[in-house]
Each structure stands twice: as structure tokens, then as C-alpha cells.
Amino acid sequence: MDGEPGLRERKKRRTHAAISDAAIALFLEHGFNQVSVAQVAEAAEVSKRTLFAYFPTKEDLVVHRLADHETEAARVVRARPSGTAPLTALREHLLKGLRERDPITGLNDHPQVLKLTRMILDAPSLVTRMERFKTGAERALAQALHETADTPELTARLAAVQIVAVQWALAQDNAQRLAYGEPADGRYAAAVADAELAFTLLENGLRQLAPQ
16 A cells, blocks of 8 residues: 555656657657647647646646756755855856756757757747746745845845846857857857856846845
8 A cells, every 4th residue: 555656656757757758759850839739649648638637738848847947046045055145156056057058058059958949949839938937936036035135025026037037038148049050168158258247237236135
């Protein structure tokens, strides 16, 4: 009996992964708008009802792969060392992501990552869905600033909007450059310079976000 819940959970994870893998493979081969949910379900060998139980919308089949990043900035702020300003922690995290070619920074030219980036940029419904992702990131970061940096609620919300917008713009710029041929290694120095400039501008306007 004790093993049954664990077995069910593993089966759910396998089904989730199978649906996701089938969807991404089809979308990358044929294009997001050219593939139906029914085709994804058939490729994953599940019913449409099962597919929608795991992924409520077609866009979720793509965006779920970025779900962990929605609260990433908030997690960085919450986990920062004592005495470290939120912006300092976020800046160091972004620079680390650029060094490691984290796809979320836009600075990754692996062929599959590039194809996924192009697919998202070319599908208006995915771009719209990513805007909801951005709003969630702002909300989570605002809460983290309010709770860990003793930042007033309105200040935290306005700061979060600015920080997420800057990170978003930097990532989109990197991704678009790489999607149309610029190599990641060739872009790296300029991406770092852009990030440093962006955080200098943020620091000039958000100095009151002092560490504990």
C-alpha cells in the first residue's frame, strides 16, 4: 500500500514528460501553429482529455519548461547572503547565468535552444503567454523584496516591475541576436557590458533598496 502513491506519482511524471517531449518535437519540426493538440495527443499516445489534464492550454506545452524561472529572481533575493543588497545579488546571478550560457539569459546557441527561441518569437500566442509569465515574476519578486528587504509594498512592486523588465529586455536582445546567427561566444562580452550598464541604471534609481 505504501508504494502505491509513489508509483502513481512516477507514472504521472512519465506521462507529463511523454506529452511534453512529443509536443516539443512536433512543434520544432512543423511549427507551433501548424500542430494541433490532437496530433500531440496521438504522438504521446494519450487522449486529448488526458493531455488537457496535464496541460490546460496548448501554450502550456511550451511554457511549462520555463516555469521554474518564473520565481527565479524572487528566490535569488530570498537566498542572498546577509548584508547583500537585492540588486547586487540579482546582478551576480545574471552574470553567472551569462557565463554558464543559461538559456533563460538568451545567451545559448545550442541548436535545439535556438529552434525553441525562434518558435516562441514567431508565435504570437506564445509571446502573449510569456507576458503572463513576466507578470508572475514581477509579483513574486515584489513579495520577496517586501518580506526580506523591508521594502514598502508599493516601492517593492514598482522596483520589481523595473528589474524584471530590464532582465527580460536583456534576455530578449540576446536571444534575438543568437536566433538570427550571432554566436554565443561572440555575443558574450557585449551581453555582459549590457547587463552591467542595465544594473548601473537600476542602482541609480533604486538605491533605497538597502540590505538588512
